[in-house]
Structure formats: C-alpha cells, structure tokens
Amino acid sequence: MHEMSLVQGLLNQLHDLAREHNKTKVISVCMDIGPLSGVVMDSFQFGFDILSQENPLTRGARLEIVSSPVIYRCSGCDAKIEEESKPQACPACSETLLYPEGGDDIILRQVQME
Amino acid sequence: MCDSCGCDLNHGHSHDHSHDHSHDAKVIEVHQSLLAANTAMAEKNRAHIEKMGAVAINMISSPGSGKTTLLEKTIEAIGDSLRIGVIEGDIETDRDAARIRAKGVPVIQLTTGGACHLDAALVHKGLHLLEKEPGGDQLDLLVIENVGNLVCPATFDLGEHHRIVLVSVPEGPDKPAKYPKAFISSQVFIISKTDLLPYFDFPVEEARAEALQLNPKLLVMDLSATSGQGFEQWLDYLKGICRK
Ligand SMILES: Nc1nc2c(ncn2[C@@H]2O[C@H](COP(=O)(O)OP(=O)(O)OP(=O)(O)O)[C@@H](O)[C@H]2O)c(=O)[nH]1
Ligand SMILES: [Mg+2]
Ligand SMILES: [Zn+2]
Ligand SMILES: [Zn+2]
Ligand SMILES: [Zn+2]
Numbered sequence: 001m002h003e004m005s006l007v008q009g010l011l012n013q014l015h016d017l018a019r020e021h022n023k024t025k026v027i028s029v030c031m032d033i034g035p036l037s038g039v040v041m042d043s044f045q046f047g048f049d050i051l052s053q054e055n056p057l058t059r060g061a062r063l064e065i066v067s068s069p070v071i072y073r074c075s076g077c078d079a080k081i082e083e084e085s086k087p088q089a090c091p092a093c094s095e096t097l098l099y100p101e102g103g104d105d106i107i108l109r110q111v112q113m114e
Numbered sequence: 115m116c117d118s119c120g121c122d123l124n125h126g127h128s129h130d131h132s133h134d135h136s137h138d139a140k141v142i143e144v145h146q147s148l149l150a151a152n153t154a155m156a157e158k159n160r161a162h163i164e165k166m167g168a169v170a171i172n173m174i175s176s177p178g179s180g181k182t183t184l185l186e187k188t189i190e191a192i193g194d195s196l197r198i199g200v201i202e203g204d205i206e207t208d209r210d211a212a213r214i215r216a217k218g219v220p221v222i223q224l225t226t227g228g229a230c231h232l233d234a235a236l237v238h239k240g241l242h243l244l245e246k247e248p249g250g251d252q253l254d255l256l257v258i259e260n261v262g263n264l265v266c267p268a269t270f271d272l273g274e275h276h277r278i279v280l281v282s283v284p285e286g287p288d289k290p291a292k293y294p295k296a297f298i299s300s301q302v303f304i305i306s307k308t309d310l311l312p313y314f315d316f317p318v319e320e321a322r323a324e325a326l327q328l329n330p331k332l333l334v335m336d337l338s339a340t341s342g343q344g345f346e347q348w349l350d351y352l353k354g355i356c357r358k
Contacts, residue, residue, distance in 0.1 A: 037269065
C-alpha cells in the first residue's frame with residue numbers, strides 16, 4: 001500500500017494543528033486504523049518512524065495505533081456482532097451472511113503537543 | 115522559520131527528547147479521517163457527475179484482468195443506446211486512452227506519475243478535461259478505469275456511484291480472500307476471461323460463494339470479452355444503472 005503517503009498526510013496535518021494551537025513539539029499521536037482499511041500497521045509505524053525524524057516538530061514523537069473492531073451485522077436477525085475476526089456465522093441465528101459495518105477508516109484521534 | 119522543513123513555526127527550544135514534557139503539554143482531540151480531504155472531493159465529483167446527468171462506475175482490478183478490453187467491447191456492443199465517456203488511469207502512457215479513442219467515444223488519460231491509485235482530486239481534474247472533449251459533457255455513463263492494482267484503489271472514493279472489481283480466470287479464485295477490501299467496497303464482481311476456463315482451475319461457483327461471504331450484497335457476473343459469453347447480463351446491468 002501507500003503507507004508512506006498516508007504518513008506524509010498525517011505529518012502535514014500535525015503541522016497545521018501545531019500552528020493553530022501555537023505549539024512547537026508533538027509528544028504523542030494516537031491513530032485509529034480500522035482492520036478493513038487496507039493499511040499495514042507495521043508499515044505505517046515504520047513510515048512514521050522515518051518521516052517524523054525529518055522535522056523538529058515531530059522528531060521523537062510517539063505513535064500509538066489502536067484498531068477499532070469491525071461490527072458485523074447479521075442479514076438474518078439484524079444482530080450486531082463484534083469480534084476480532086469475522087465470525088463464520090451469527091451466534092444468535094446461525095445465519096452465515098454477515099455484512100461488515102465500518103472498520104475501514106484511518107482516523108487521527110488525538111495529539112499531545114507542547 | 116524552521117531550517118529543516120521551511121515551515122514558519124517558531125521552534126523556541128531545539129533539543130532532543132530527554133527532558134520531561136510536563137510544561138505546556140496539551141492534548142488535542144482531533145477525530146478526523148486522513149481520508150477526509152479525498153472523501154470531500156469525491157462528494158464534489160459525485161455531485162458534478164449527477165449535474166451532468168451521468169452515472170459513474172469505477173473499475174478496479176490487478177494489471178491485465180481485462181478492464182480496457184471489456185470497455186472496448188462494451189462500447190462496440192452498446193452502440194447508440196448509451197453515451198459513454200471514459201477516464202483512464204495509469205501510472206504511465208496514454209495507451210489505454212488511445213484504445214478507447216479508437217472506438218469513437220470521449221476519453222481522457224490521467225497518469226499518476228508513480229502513484230498506485232487514482233484519487234478524487236485527479237479525477238476532478240479529469241472531469242473538467244473530459245467536458246472539453248467533443249461530446250464529453252453529454253454522457254449517460256462515465257467509466258473510470260483505475261490503475262491496475264487490487265489493493266490501493268479500494269481505499270479511495272473517486273465520486274463513483276458503483277464500484278466494479280474484476281478478477282480474470284488466470285489469476286485464480288483466491289483473490290477475494292486475499293484482497294478483501296476491494297470486494298467489500300464494491301457493488302459488482304466480474305469474473306473475466308471465462309473463455310479460458312478450460313485451461314485453468316477456476317471453480318466459478320466457489321469464487322462466487324467466497325466473494326458473497328465477504329460481501330453479501332455483491333452482484334457477481336462472469337463473462338468473456340473474447341467470446342461474448344455473459345455480455346447480455348453485463349449490458350443489461352449498465353442500462354439498468356443508467357435507467358435506459
Ligand atoms: N482470453 C481472453 N483474453 C482477454 C480477455 N480480455 C482481455 N484479454 C487479454 O488480456 C490482456 C490484458 O487486457 P487489458 O484489457 O489490457 O487489461 P487491463 O485490465 O486494462 O490492464 P491494465 O490497464 O494494464 O491494468 C490483453 O492481452 C487482452 O487481449 C478475454 O475475455 N479473454
Ligand atoms: Mg487497461
Ligand atoms: Zn499504494
Ligand atoms: Zn442472526
Ligand atoms: Zn518546522
């Protein structure tokens with residue numbers, strides 16, 4: 001994938017935020033990267049480690065990645081199923097057609113700056 | 115001004131990260147998608163396309179699954195019943211656009227210069243260029259052929275109304291399982307080059323079932339641009355989404 005260009009987009013956004021809040025140093029960044037986003041977490045972390053070094057604003061900043069679970073919706077009984085990986089069938093009614101809901105976004109949640 | 119990046123931040127203290135950060139630290143809740151800018155532009159594109167009176171499809175597949183060939187045959191077969199315009203996406207060259215232009219429909223080639231996918235900003239540029247082509251502002255169906263890549267294009271909404279993912283018979287039936295995002299985000303799954311079924315081990319029904327397992331709403335079709343098998347369903351589908 002293009003994790004590097006996503007990280008570059010994140011760094012641009014951090015610069016805008018720093019300017020807006022009059023801060024000069026990013027201490028930590030929290031990202032929520034959905035399991036269906038197609039982003040490889042290790043590559044994103046690697047890209048951040050490299051690109052954040054290039055700039056005093058982000059040098060030494062910590063990146064925390066969380067991953068909100070996908071919610072699956074049962075096509076039979078409309079139950080919401082929340083599990084690590086896609087379940088084979090609905091625990092309530094055994095239906096196997098389950099629709100994913102969400103889990104595909106790449107969200108900047110929170111930044112700590114000084 | 116900062117020497118290393120040219121930004122106009124005033125870096126009051128230059129230091130490495132050894133001191134504690136208790137002074138002035140602030141937590142900012144952002145909750146914004148890194149894809150927000152692309153999504154906003156995609157919404158603009160969709161509105162623009164609707165104002166033109168057209169419906170747009172985004173075709174996604176690995177390199178060589180037969181996207182351009184399917185388009186060529188579709189333009190031939192559909193004749194005057196749909197006015198088709200095309201935006202071609204490739205990393206380099208305008209070869210695909212030249213193939214489409216030879217079929218006599220308005221077409222624009224976008225080259226990404228290395229990027230592995232089209233994004234909404236590029237397509238926005240393409241829309242304006244297409245409108246300047248003869249007939250480019252009088253379309254029923256706008257086809258966007260994405261860069262050949264089954265991974266990255268799935269992340270980027272271009273402003274299309276329907277997304278179509280193709281897998282050709284020689285690629286094998288395991289693609290939905292290996293590249294789920296493209297199948298989860300699409301409305302149609304086309305198994306292409308079915309004329310080659312006698313030469314490859316490609317259980318069509320298994321591939322169909324596996325894709326439906328990922329995305330129960332997928333419409334699955336199989337066809338061959340070479341033999342014409344399955345074309346009727348495909349053309350009916352296109353006329354259906356354009357309500358013609
Ligand atoms: N046997 C067979 N070959 C096909 C069929 N459709 C396309 N091909 C061949 O597959 C090759 C690639 O076809 P293209 O249409 O250029 O594929 P594409 O998906 O547009 O490729 P990129 O734009 O490079 O990603 C060509 O040699 C085509 O002749 C088909 O239905 N049957
Ligand atoms: Mg092509
Ligand atoms: Zn990519
Ligand atoms: Zn159920
Ligand atoms: Zn700077």
